[in-house]
Amino acid sequence: MNSQTVQQWKRFKSIKRGYYSLIAMLVFLALSIFAELLINNRAILVKYDGNYYFPTYAGFIAGTHFGLDYAYETNYRDLKKHFSGQNENWVLLPPIPYSPFETNFLENSFPPYPPSISDQHYLGTDIAGRDIFSRLAYGFRLAITFSMILLACNYLIGIAIGCAMGFWGGAFDLLFQRLIEIWSNVPFLYVIMIVASVIIPSFWTLVFIMVIFGWMGMTWYMRTATYKEKAREYVEAAKALGASNVRMIFRHILPNTVSIIVTFIPFSIATGITALTALDYLGFGLPPPTPSWGELLSQGTSNLQAPWIVTSVVVAMTIVLLMVTYIGEAVREAFDPKRFTFYE
């Protein structure tokens, strides 16, 4: 590995809160990939009549199958109670045995239910009786996936166009500069509202709209970076060797601008999460019943008599955004070019 990269990594590690935030974030991400096993109303493992069942991935299993008196899908929490006391039959439930879509009504009361350890609603339920922890976790997974896809698309377009602007310059550069300036001034929130009032936006339409109006940010940085790198002698040397434009861009210029790209990634992720949450909060985001932080936030703020809703989502958002920002801050510090500039 390039020793500069090694140094940057060392520097990043030495910034403790950024480093630990990264580890925590990676753990959260890894856990969220396996969220179905940890937070679900389907059991991880059921042993019944000497057979093992994996309902998480096996899908629908009717209640009659396990000797219950109904033909709809088994309620595994009830099944566990039903099996209690039997040694040969048992159910292994996830730590939080609620799906984000499932409404759970307790007897003799209306939701929202406050946090309760005995009910395993550790953060309580929302006004529809859905477990908040479960919705938070799935909402996190959705938001992170959303902002990562958004980031990938934005960067792909932004880097390609920015790099082309810097590399070819001239009329192409001038044209795109003006185009981007005009395009940046389209109020994209209104566009989303208009679109959302016509069609119900799905995950991908939302990504699409946000990419259409979001790719411009990266072009400026890439344009300048490419201009700068292109004028340096190692690129001229490659040109003198007969290297093609493609080779010069992909083999020489882009690898040398990677620190700029990397520095922006955490902040872009934070922006993506915030944007999705804001849209969901306003009701222009993903359609219900998709688990989303924005939707929880709007529920929470309109139901302040159930303070656990708004508290959980605000705390969760604060923690995640803070961690992402800490990571970004540490990356920025580690890639600070001043550290690696030396004069001979």
Place this chain on the structure above:
Amino acid sequence: MKIPILETRELRRYFPVRTGIFLRKSGDVRAVDGVSLKVHRGETVGLVGESGCGKSTVGKTILNLLKPTSGQVIFEGKDLSTIGRAQWRLLRRKMQIIFQDPMESLNSRHTVGEILEEPFIIHKLGSSTQRRAWVQELLKKVGLTASSIGRFPHEFSGGQRQRIGIARAIALKPKLIVCDEAVSALDVSVQAQIINLLLELQRKMELSLLFIAHDLSVVRHLSDRVAVMYLGQIVEEASSDEIYQNPTHPYTRALISAIPVPSPKNIRDRVILEGDVPSPINPPSGCRFHTRCAYSKPDCQRKIPKMEEVKSSHYVSCLRWRELPASMIQIP
């Protein structure tokens, strides 16, 4: 008469100056303004002049790193302005360049092995094992150890880095190498090593060198012929010995008298140039040097001097060279 391997004819390279919000062209920086130069096979031509006189631009224009504004570059009898892209690719094998600052001219993200392998990859030569062997051979040729292959440029000293730059330039066995201030960034003892390396390679590979430098003493060791540039034009051209013993143009005299001589007894007539180099956007009328020339007469402001032959293969571009006092400069 030998056919030169490289010839430039009235080569010009202007950089447009743009001002205002519509970036209208308001003038030109005449970095290179009519340079005619010949380099013969196996010969070293030194191109000297102070900073900003356009000598690096000449080098880059020859290699088409900058497109000439007008004039011709003729390489092995072919006019390079007429050839296509595919032919240029082939030509790249024959002409190479060594830059001043190897830290800048070597991609800091690539290892030495990757840097030296690149010329072969670009020209699709050899298999990967063959290329490896060639890289090893190149390292040996420039006096670096085989273990350098996996290391990065910044792990080397300045002289070693320049050796890497040289190795890259000779990888495709070129006929001509433009050395753009190739030793200017190095300290004196390392300069000598690099110069010796270049001379050795030149002998072995029958290279022609165009050696661009601002330091006359370096050029003297190396060059068969020397051309002196001032404000985008060549003012004097002669064989290396001739130009040091019999500098004719007042500018050349000033340059040569500026070579430091490490002797306390040395008392010389110093020709001290006054003032700054005039702007290449509005070069002085007539002889471009008249604003700083100790011998200038009113005529110099009007007439443009032509290249005149002082003696065989010694050319000077000065209106008054016949009238100038004999050179008082002792050769250090």
